[in-house]
Amino acid sequence: xxxxxxxxxxxxxxxxxxxxxxxxxxxxxxxxxxxxxxxxxxxxxxxxxxxxxxxxxxxxxxxxxxxxxxxxxxxxxxxxxxxxxxxxxxxxxxxxxxxxxxxxxxxxxxxxxxxxxxxxxxxxxxxxxxxxxxxxxxxxxxxxxxxxxxxxxxxxxxxxxxxxxxxxxxxxxxxxxxxxxxxxxxxxxxxxxxxxxxxxxxxxxxxxxxxxxxxxxxxxxxxxxxxxxxxxxxxxxxxxxxxxxxxxx
Amino acid sequence: xxxxxxxxxxxxxxxxxxxxxxxxxxxxxxxxxxxxxxxxxxxxxxxxxxxxxxxxxxxxxxxxxxxxxxxxxxxxxxxxxxxxxxxxxxxxxxxxxxxxxxxxxxxxxxxxxxxxxxxxxxxxxxxxxxxxxxxxxxxxxxxxxxxxxxxxxxxxxxxxxxxxxxxxxxxxxxxxxxxxxxxxxxxxxxxxxxxxxxxxxxxxxxxxxxxxxxxxxxxxxxxxxxxxxxxxxxxxxxxxxxxxxxxxxxxxxxxxxxxxxxxxxxxxxxxxxxxxxxxxxxxxxxxxxxxxxxxxxxxxxxxxxxxxxxxxxxxxxxxxxxxxxxxxxxxxxxxxxxxxxxxxxxxxxxxxxxxxxxxxxxxxxxxxxxxxxxxxxxxxxxxxxxxxxxxxxxxxxxxxxxxxxxxxxxxxxxxxxxxxxxxxxxxxxxxxxxxxxxxxxxxxxxxxxxxxxxxxxxxxxxxxxxxxxxxxxxxxxxxxxxxxxxxxxxxxxxxxxxxxxxxxxxxxxxxxxxxxxxxxxxxxxxxxxxxxxxxxxxxxxxxxx
Numbered sequence: 001x002x003x004x005x006x007x008x009x010x011x012x013x014x015x016x017x018x019x020x021x022x023x024x025x026x027x028x029x030x031x032x033x034x035x036x037x038x039x040x041x042x043x044x045x046x047x048x049x050x051x052x053x054x055x056x057x058x059x060x061x062x063x064x065x066x067x068x069x070x071x072x073x074x075x076x077x078x079x080x081x082x083x084x085x086x087x088x089x090x091x092x093x094x095x096x097x098x099x100x101x102x103x104x105x106x107x108x109x110x111x112x113x114x115x116x117x118x119x120x121x122x123x124x125x126x127x128x129x130x131x132x133x134x135x136x137x138x139x140x141x142x143x144x145x146x147x148x149x150x151x152x153x154x155x156x157x158x159x160x161x162x163x164x165x166x167x168x169x170x171x172x173x174x175x176x177x178x179x180x181x182x183x184x185x186x187x188x189x190x191x192x193x194x195x196x197x198x199x200x201x202x203x204x205x206x207x208x209x210x211x212x213x214x215x216x217x218x219x220x221x222x223x224x225x226x227x228x229x230x231x232x233x234x235x236x237x238x239x240x241x242x243x244x245x246x247x248x249x
Numbered sequence: 250x251x252x253x254x255x256x257x258x259x260x261x262x263x264x265x266x267x268x269x270x271x272x273x274x275x276x277x278x279x280x281x282x283x284x285x286x287x288x289x290x291x292x293x294x295x296x297x298x299x300x301x302x303x304x305x306x307x308x309x310x311x312x313x314x315x316x317x318x319x320x321x322x323x324x325x326x327x328x329x330x331x332x333x334x335x336x337x338x339x340x341x342x343x344x345x346x347x348x349x350x351x352x353x354x355x356x357x358x359x360x361x362x363x364x365x366x367x368x369x370x371x372x373x374x375x376x377x378x379x380x381x382x383x384x385x386x387x388x389x390x391x392x393x394x395x396x397x398x399x400x401x402x403x404x405x406x407x408x409x410x411x412x413x414x415x416x417x418x419x420x421x422x423x424x425x426x427x428x429x430x431x432x433x434x435x436x437x438x439x440x441x442x443x444x445x446x447x448x449x450x451x452x453x454x455x456x457x458x459x460x461x462x463x464x465x466x467x468x469x470x471x472x473x474x475x476x477x478x479x480x481x482x483x484x485x486x487x488x489x490x491x492x493x494x495x496x497x498x499x500x501x502x503x504x505x506x507x508x509x510x511x512x513x514x515x516x517x518x519x520x521x522x523x524x525x526x527x528x529x530x531x532x533x534x535x536x537x538x539x540x541x542x543x544x545x546x547x548x549x550x551x552x553x554x555x556x557x558x559x560x561x562x563x564x565x566x567x568x569x570x571x572x573x574x575x576x577x578x579x580x581x582x583x584x585x586x587x588x589x590x591x592x593x594x595x596x597x598x599x600x601x602x603x604x605x606x607x608x609x610x611x612x613x614x615x616x617x618x619x620x621x622x623x624x625x626x627x628x629x630x631x632x633x634x635x636x637x638x639x640x641x642x643x644x645x646x647x648x649x650x651x652x653x654x655x656x657x658x659x660x661x662x663x664x665x666x667x668x669x670x671x672x673x674x675x676x677x678x679x680x681x682x683x684x685x686x687x688x689x690x691x692x693x694x695x696x697x698x699x700x701x702x703x704x705x706x707x708x709x710x711x712x713x714x715x716x717x718x719x720x721x722x723x724x725x726x727x728x729x730x731x732x733x734x735x736x737x738x739x740x741x742x743x744x745x746x747x748x749x750x751x752x753x754x755x756x757x758x759x760x761x762x763x764x765x766x767x768x769x770x771x772x773x774x775x776x777x778x779x780x781x782x783x784x785x786x787x788x789x790x791x792x793x794x
Binding site (some may be wrong): 001026029030031032048049050051070071072073074076078081115117118202219247 | 339350351353354355367368369370400402403404405436437438439552690
């Protein structure tokens, strides 16, 4: 089982779209996959048409009242399940803080699912917090969508510093460009330059497109309702790239 | 395929159990029989009160169920089905009780689980199936009418289907038609719609629960899940005349031998030949162990035939064993030397193919056919035990007791005589006596209380493992030496590295053998401990009672 997390300190960069589309790709290739919607806004749950509500809220979850397994919902897609968001996730930091070794908690909760899923994708809320730290501990790789702006570069640097500070060497950070508008000079420049400085950047870039925005109307992963779209093709190749990289470790 | 002798009851999904929680279905009735005259679409429409109903066009689904010959997936509570739908092939590993998906492959089922792509499914199936191949069991084609129940968000919360299926034989002929089935496919985390649907099924449509599809399809071709096991278990009663008891055991062994014939001839996997050989060995062991029961002329007539079977299967089995061991051999070498063994693998594979072809020819021979035929005729037709011998009419329990007790005492005698200075031959002798004892206890196990005889067999097995390893490691080291010489003379230009690696391996094997030798005293002491002695005396020693 590999645990991936779509994460960025900034919001609105395409984390949830990536989590939803990549998980769909994994499942459609035959890998049992789970998405955990950790964002209290519940966007991933919305895309899968599942109510963002957990029995017992996040308290029941963290205090170990409910096994994760009984809270999981099957999506409309074979092999693809979701652990829905809950509005109470906004207090997840406080709840974690209440536990011994708070940053180990998510990993501990996911452990029993090891034989059930090949991939678990955590869709994380923006910010850098105790929850993020727990995600970093649990995950094998962080998928970091970045809009090619100078501000994004700063946040990537922040993230890398944080990784170093917390001695999270085994965590693989895989940034990729998201919402790229090749007509913008700055986008072009950053997309061309960054991989030279930071060699872990994934080659595939997700273009800015109305297809992705329309996922909110369809409330489904792109691949389930379009066959030929630039964005779908981009997510396909992004998944192939991630999948390849994960084979190596 | 003849019907099996030992089996597992098909699991009828009749009892609905809700385990763990009310939000997840872990074991629930999902399959029902639909009346022949009910229209599928009409049946699906009965569920319109559950939510918005989305009914699709009927489609053709082709399924082939797979398992190993000895039903390892089924015994583990699963099944593997290859499905073809709209020209797309998928292989699903499903839990028997509720069809929950445990793994999926977007391709055909491979011959061996080791050929699966890396991932948890491979990780779990490789140790479960070991060397066994995945073989097609039964093929079926169905017309499937599907519907989805949607909630207010238009999310699927339950899937329904009506299936009209036929079992197909080789080629494309229809072997039999299945009764129409109504299936519920729960969506994880949505139990309420399932409960509502069950009410409709049971109280409105009044349908009866169906057995799992796999069991149903198998019954059409006259098979039963779990209908083969390599283990021997023949029901005997203490008063049964010895002739009849021996006849039953021998018939059971013949059946095992015949059931493994096709797979051994075609080399589906190495275990067919293994089980075939075990049946031969057990038969021969029984010949000599209950000598006085079978008529002398029959023994004289059939003994050479079974000896011949042991001989002709030997070299293929040996090469199979080395090929099975090869991964372990590789692992035992330093990383840098592991690839150096590749020429050995090529050599073994080449020779295994040659021996296998030769064996297949012999198994097709008139001699083999006559042997099986005549042996069966003898076992089935010649039922006048009284004319067999004096012993044949005595109660089997007496004969079994005497023979087991005698062999057991021989094991103790031989084992107790072994000390640190004893020659390897003494251990080899003991190994053979232990094997005799093991076979006897297995042949006659149903005459004794199950728990007690099992405990003894288990204790004996531990000792046998030690003795077996001790000898096998030596045999393997010798064989490797032999292969080395042969490879040198066959191919002059082989790299020297392969012989270096084989040398290291031979050393490893010798060290392993020494380690087994060290363990012997403890293992024997454990087998011969007072508790086991008492148990043996209680079960087998007539005079001791």
